Amino acid sequence: MLPANSTPWQELQEPALILDRSDNVLVWYLPSAVSQPNQMAIWQNMKMLQEPLGKTIPASLPLGINNWRTHPDLFRMDADLKGAVNVSLAWFQQGHTTISSDPEASALLKEHRAANGVKQWVEQSRDQWAILSGAMAIMHPDMYA
Known part of the structure; x- marks a missing residue:
């Protein structure tokens, strides 16, 4: 809850942390x-995901428990990129108590899907993700681990 004398919205101009009542970091704002070159590289690499992202949005279904990540009403109509792609390694096994000794990659990273742009995106984004991973290790070591 905001103090009575504060404005409800404030544009941040400098680095800031947004904390909850227990002083847990909710947001790191680090303009x-x-x-700029890494930001541009990330954006350029995102264009490789345009096709697989587009395939994740159903034509017309009522919003429900099974499509809340990809329902068309949840994306801006004029967005350049919209959809949801899961590229987490062994994502299915992560939700189970017994993990297979041979976890599988996300379907979008499998060899037969090599032409879909996702593998190229992962490969081209390696340097930017290494930088962001290092930042996460410093800012939130427990989450990083």
Whole structure:
């Protein structure tokens, strides 16, 4: 809850932390922490996901428990990129108590899907993700681990 004398919205101009009542970090706001060249590389690489992202949005279904991540009403109509792609390694096994000794990659990363742009996106984004991973290790070591 905001103090009575505060404005409900405030544009942040400098680095900031947004904390909850227990002083847990909710948001790290670090403008310019990622260099302009890296920001441009990330955006350019995202274009490789345009096709697989587009395939995740159903034509017309009522919003429900099974499609809340990809329902068309949840995306801006004029967005350049919209959809949801899961590229987590062994994502299915992560939700189970017994993990297979041979976890499988996400379906979008499997060899027979090599032409879909997702593998290329992962490969091209390696340097940017390494930088962001290092930042996460410093800012939130428990979550990083």
